[in-house]
Amino acid sequence: MAYKSVFDFSVVKSEFENAGIKPHFIPLIWKHVLQNPNCQWDEIPSLPSAAYPLLNSKFISCTSTLHSIINSNDTVTTKLLVKLQNGEFVEAVIMRYDTRLGKYDGKPRPGGPRSTLCISSQVGCKMGCKFCATGSMGFKNNLSSGEIVEQLVHASRISAIRNVVFMGMGEPLNNYASVVEAIRVMTASPFQLSPKKITVSTVGIIHAINKLQTDIPNLNLAVSLHAPVQDIRCQIMPAARAFPLERLMNTLRDYQNNSHQKIFIEYIMLDGVNDEEQHAHQLGKLLETLQVVINLIPFNPIGTLSHFSTSNDQKVTRFQKILRGTYNIRTTVRKQMGQDISGACGQLVVSLPDKSSTGSAGLLTDIEDLRI
Incomplete structure (x- = not known):
């Protein structure tokens, strides 16, 4: 018999209630497991x-189980290869930041060291984005809520996690029920993460976006837009055909009107595809009525899996200046972490560790800083 994860809240709650046990004991069990990784149930008082x-x-x-831990040469990125009970693997990435090393608006940032965990919600992905390594795997299966939470459990024993971003393997909103339940566990005792420290990234699953704000208020929403017009979006993101850009923008306006929160826009920079000045103007006009932060993401090469090239620094800078200067939209450029361990954006695809990789990069801006 396959055992269930004790972090699968709905399953544990149902079993406890059927046995006449009050569910308020569940967080006590979680706390003990976190503090005693190899504990036996009889040891919990x-x-x-x-x-x-x-x-x-x-x-x-x-x-x-934590199959392997791979540290990047950048000294701040760690990739976790997690083996599931069914024998499949998923990846999670710990990214460490020290806000004291940077400035915001010319002033020193408060705080100090913190860690963000990039988490997976599926094995593979059915969205098929042509620039993404995970999409090349195809879709294998959804994770249970417990398997999602267990990534945080494994990571918490390596670094104190302050932020969680659902930007790993899979489309989170295609595994809606498990993702929502996992977030509710993460925001409860003993994890007690604030919803404001959790970000869910989606390609734009319209019906699920409408539901998300009601189910988990104050959550951060990130949208993988990647193109300012529907035609280009469909070329590089086949799933976009099901979510027309006009309908998606209307959905985001409704979401923002209800949540009163900024929306993060992820935009991967593909040379000659979506990185010209005209695309910057199209993007600015598309988003100028919304309160957004645009994160420009340099494309991460994924070997023979793609014909795309990375936009050069001059193009990225010009693109950013147009969005900032002409449309007054806050725009950042993601400085990649963990490229040498295939832990950067778009590179998560299950493979056994390759310790011969070299190279490094640093990410200067955490998702938490983009809320400012």
């Missing part, structure tokens, strides 16, 4: 006597 045989017969503290 103060649970009702009926809880112990139930836990022993149906649940395990972690259904996944």
